[in-house]
Amino acid sequence: MTGSTRDRILDEAMRLFGTDGFAATSLDALADQLGIRKQTILYHFPSKQLLFEAVIDTAALDLAKVFEQEVSKGLRGFAQVEAIVRRVFRTAVARPELLGLVREVTRPGSLSADRLATQVAPVLDRARTFLEREMQAGRLRRSDPSMLLLSLYSTVVGVATELEVQRAMGLAPTLRGTVARRQELVRFLRAALEPRVTTKPAPTLGPVL
Amino acid sequence: MTGSTRDRILDEAMRLFGTDGFAATSLDALADQLGIRKQTILYHFPSKQLLFEAVIDTAALDLAKVFEQEVSKGLRGFAQVEAIVRRVFRTAVARPELLGLVREVTRPGSLSADRLATQVAPVLDRARTFLEREMQAGRLRRSDPSMLLLSLYSTVVGVATELEVQRAMGLAPTLRGTVARRQELVRFLRAALEPRVTTKPAPTLGPVL
């Protein structure tokens, strides 16, 4: 088998918690899936709750890594936004449980929301700083960075994860469909984010109040 | 007490299923909340699953009613979109469990997703038709109606419901904060949806390929 038992447990737990949810995932089911006994899980993680938190921590790390990788290229303006959207979609396809876990954790009243929030905070800060800078430089349309970030998050994660909603709207959840959705989403975001003056000439129009 | 026992059960079940989720809500907890015995619930609804489906049906009805009411005014272009966003936010504040239930049902792999989808289909059709018509009339920017609808859904429901994410981004979930979020979202959507030529003159620019 690949990796240590502990890592295998973490991996499979993320998959199950992320797709079925915390409450709907039993330790027995998780053990079965791994071909081990429940007590082995409880040896590595003293309780289900602590296992969940460990899963959240690794998920946060993975997410941060995903962003880090994409931001390091130092793109500017909407190109950077688009690159991140692409990356989020690729992640949604390759590891749907990762984004599913985010949705699970951010459920209202979730006790573990803070845990994820704290760990992802630096990434959010960077994102906000980026937005502010690009707005200042006139490469993105002006608006409240925090709120814009929230809108972006909701849209991207929503479109990337809500497969059932897509089906309900008559969009097949095929790979090609996913690509089409991403492209449409990018067009949508571009229209909302790119400055009104897209041609080269200097911004002759003052701030559009 | 208000309403029949059956209605009270449905009401409270929606609240619990919508906030805590199906798996995390036990019939005993639901009965306790209502001050009745679990067996009374099982008298009105033969099983937990059937209770859930009944809840979904009423939720679908409520959602359809919400939209019906807002669409009946016959607004045009972005004004209609904005009106619906306002309504969704009002609903999210007044009955958070209703939108929470939608999120619960649209979880990937949900067995009850089809149920809700079928019931809400007419509303979606109307929405799509509306978008198509308004695009044709030049009152909304052109794009794929189905995909646009998906983006709209994700953004609006996401921003309206993901309180934890908001907190993580440093936005207090107060009423005033909610209003501010809605306004920012509307601005975001307007930028994406309103035709580029906002002044009266005819669209001189050809399709921007």
Added chain:
DNA sequence: CGAATTCTCTACCAAATGGTAGACGATCTG
């Protein structure tokens, strides 16, 4: 080699869960 540590297992357990059976009173109906 022998002892200590690490890891996985078998054997249980108390509590909670969804669900069944049926008693009992109220209410409706002939």
Added chain:
DNA sequence: CAGATCGTCTACCATTTGGTAGAGAATTCG
């Protein structure tokens, strides 16, 4: 009034749940 129906209850039950106790194999270390 008598019987049937309806609605809520008490009493149980089998299964599943998260978790404990501790045996025993494997590995590490002196």
